Amino acid sequence: MKPGSTFAACTALVRRDFTLIWRRRGDALNPILFALIVVALFPFALGPEPENLRRIAAGIVFVALLLSGLLALDTLFRGDYEDGSLEQLVLSPHPLALLLACKVAVHWLTTALPLLVVAPLLAEMLNLPHGVLPVLLTALALATPLLSLIGAVCVALTVGMRRSGMLLALLVLPLYVPVLIFGAGACNAAQAGLAYLAPLLWLGAGLVLAVVLAPLACAAALKISLS
Amino acid sequence: MNALTLWFHKIGSPPTFYRIAGALAPWLFGIAFVLGAVALYGGLVMAPRDYQQGDAYRIIFIHVPCAWMSLFAYAFMAVNAFIALVWRIKLSELLAMASAPIGAAFTFVTLVTGSIWGKPMWGTWWTWDARLTSELVLLFLYLGVIGLYHAIEDRRQAARAASFLALIGIVNVPIVHFSVNWWNTLHQGQTVRLMGESKISGDMVWPLLVMALATHVWFFASLFARTRVGLLELEGGKDWAREVALADGGGRS
Amino acid sequence: MTDFLAMGGYGIYIWPAYAVFVVVFAIDAIAPRLRRRRVLADIRGKLRRRQAREATP
Numbered sequence: 239m240k241p242g243s244t245f246a247a248c249t250a251l252v253r254r255d256f257t258l259i260w261r262r263r264g265d266a267l268n269p270i271l272f273a274l275i276v277v278a279l280f281p282f283a284l285g286p287e288p289e290n291l292r293r294i295a296a297g298i299v300f301v302a303l304l305l306s307g308l309l310a311l312d313t314l315f316r317g318d319y320e321d322g323s324l325e326q327l328v329l330s331p332h333p334l335a336l337l338l339a340c341k342v343a344v345h346w347l348t349t350a351l352p353l354l355v356v357a358p359l360l361a362e363m364l365n366l367p368h369g370v371l372p373v374l375l376t377a378l379a380l381a382t383p384l385l386s387l388i389g390a391v392c393v394a395l396t397v398g399m400r401r402s403g404m405l406l407a408l409l410v411l412p413l414y415v416p417v418l419i420f421g422a423g424a425c426n427a428a429q430a431g432l433a434y435l436a437p438l439l440w441l442g443a444g445l446v447l448a449v450v451l452a453p454l455a456c457a458a459a460l461k462i463s464l465s
Numbered sequence: 466m467n468a469l470t471l472w473f474h475k476i477g478s479p480p481t482f483y484r485i486a487g488a489l490a491p492w493l494f495g496i497a498f499v500l501g502a503v504a505l506y507g508g509l510v511m512a513p514r515d516y517q518q519g520d521a522y523r524i525i526f527i528h529v530p531c532a533w534m535s536l537f538a539y540a541f542m543a544v545n546a547f548i549a550l551v552w553r554i555k556l557s558e559l560l561a562m563a564s565a566p567i568g569a570a571f572t573f574v575t576l577v578t579g580s581i582w583g584k585p586m587w588g589t590w591w592t593w594d595a596r597l598t599s600e601l602v603l604l605f606l607y608l609g610v611i612g613l614y615h616a617i618e619d620r621r622q623a624a625r626a627a628s629f630l631a632l633i634g635i636v637n638v639p640i641v642h643f644s645v646n647w648w649n650t651l652h653q654g655q656t657v658r659l660m661g662e663s664k665i666s667g668d669m670v671w672p673l674l675v676m677a678l679a680t681h682v683w684f685f686a687s688l689f690a691r692t693r694v695g696l697l698e699l700e701g702g703k704d705w706a707r708e709v710a711l712a713d714g715g716g717r718s
Numbered sequence: 719m720t721d722f723l724a725m726g727g728y729g730i731y732i733w734p735a736y737a738v739f740v741v742v743f744a745i746d747a748i749a750p751r752l753r754r755r756r757v758l759a760d761i762r763g764k765l766r767r768r769q770a771r772e773a774t775p
Contacts, residue, residue: 391633395613395626405616409609409630412602413637416644423648437647455633462625463617494747505736510722520726527739570746574739581735585728683743690750697757701764710761 247332248340255344258317265313269306269349270356276302277360288365295364296374296425300418302360303353303378304385308407310349311389314341315397315460324397328457328464335453338460342390342453350382366429373428373438380441381421387445387452388413394459417444477556479696480705486689493686500679507672515669521585525669528578530677531571534684535603538568541684542610543635546628555699556692558624561631562614563691567684569607575600595646602641606634620699 239246259266280298284290318324327337357378361371392409396402424437475481508526515522545561548554579597580590591597610627617623700706725732 392630395630396616399616402616405609405612408605408612412606412609412634412641415602416637416640419644419648440644459626459629462622462629465622465625514726519728521728521731523725523728523732524735527736531739566749567746570742574742577738578735581731581738585731687746687750690747690754694750694754694757697754697761701757701761706761707765710758710765713758713762 244332244336247330248336251327251337252340252344255341256348259344259348266348266352269310270352272309273302273306273353273356273360276305277363280364292365292367295361295366296370296429297422298364299357299360299366299374300378300381300422300425303350303357303382304414304418306353307350307382307385307389308410310345311386311393311406311410312403313349314345314390314393319397324460325464328460334457334460338390338456339449339453342386342456345390346383346386350386354378354382370425370429373434374425376438377421377424377441380438380445381417384417384441384445384448385414387448387456388417391452391455391459394456395463397460397463417441420444477554479555479700479703482556483693483696483705483709486693490686490689490693493682493689497679497683497686500675500682504672504676504679507675508669512669512672518586521582522669524578524582526672526676528575528582529673530680531575531578532600533677534680535568535572535575535600537681538564538571538684539603539606539631539635539638542568542631546631549628550625550632555621556696558621558628559692559695559699560688561628562610562624563688563695564684565607565610565614565627565631566691567687569604569611571680571684572600572604572607576604593649595642595649598645599638599642602645603638606631606637610634 239249277298280294281291284294315324318327328334330337354375357375358371361374366374389410392406392413395409396406399405420437420440424434424441427437428434476485504526508523512523514520542561542564545557545564548557549561576597579600583592584590610631613630614623614627617626697706697709723729723733
């Protein structure tokens, strides 16, 4: 690996991000804890009857993970913005979109992947039929990177704002709705015994598009917010 | 430079646009008002009762034009947002940002009148059918653009960020509509079939079209008024803005 | 007249809907005027302060 090459830059960035997160590895539990709390609240709100919970289990798990992901989005650029390394990243001679794609990948691995691991537990808490679980996990595996990529573009627009929480939620909501519809829709279809492949394929197509386009959009958005 | 290019550049100059828009706006408001009044008379008084929906259908004369305008305003905003991002023309930035609140107003009225119309027709204040749900998401898109524009201090950077968001939004609108449509088919059993195919008679069409024209004219009237204020805010330190402020004196509008 | 207001029993839906329409666009017309007044007053204020600063060296 040639020092100074783009590949070296990406590896260095990935290693740095992982190291920084490892130093605060306790924080990785926050999204998991939040998702657990959200899911746990529903039986208290709706009553413990398994039949009731079963009908909306997949949807609740999806929304809980979506909200946890939304909270976790803030950490994507905040640390780098505050210590000035984000500006250095934007100024670097290497393709910004590629560097940002690496950042989002590390962010997904450290925030969403733990949630995916916890998802079966959440599903079990809500009595999701076991046959639906593989569909749920597939849908989540396709949806969460999509949510991270779309979210990254919106976070780039609000980077540096002190109290951007509500604004960020407002910005991502219209973009998250289709992902949620197809993701949870696939699970609900599977649960009803209907065909569920089509929405999963739509999610996959969206993910492929997002992997290519979102880093570019994110780079453009960062250049606007940091100008 | 030929006459058309020269005219185009002149229009983009803040003091020129301020003056021209200032001259046109009152006329546009007046025309919109008259057209609106004519349309309302036609719709409320002259149009006959519908054989299926009785008099309740009369909400159509404000609901449908507002729905059309909510989409037109977004398209107008997106076009100007694109120009603002690519060519950095100040006037386009302001036109895009000024369209957002007007579009949001039309979207809000569409949703509320749609909801009120829904109560006697479908027995419910709200239903998650494809069009109403997409319209709700459209409202959130508008609110996002407005919110982002007001969250950033530097006006030009704020306009660029919000314009970028508007363009992302317009890519999203067909996606949302498509996904919401699919989502509705999934739950076909529960959704109530909307208004049956009632033939709309000529007596009912013309007030609708006149109101559609009125709302278009209103859009531009309001757009000009808001853009003028935006120009003053942006160019506050320039001589032409100071002259306007001093001429205005204190208190007079 | 009462027939007109009753609108075949649907008056309670139609008139509030039209009222929302009128109110929203009244606000749409008035809000820019109020902002304009404020912005012009701001510009005048800044001008006054700048002239005061320049007058007293």
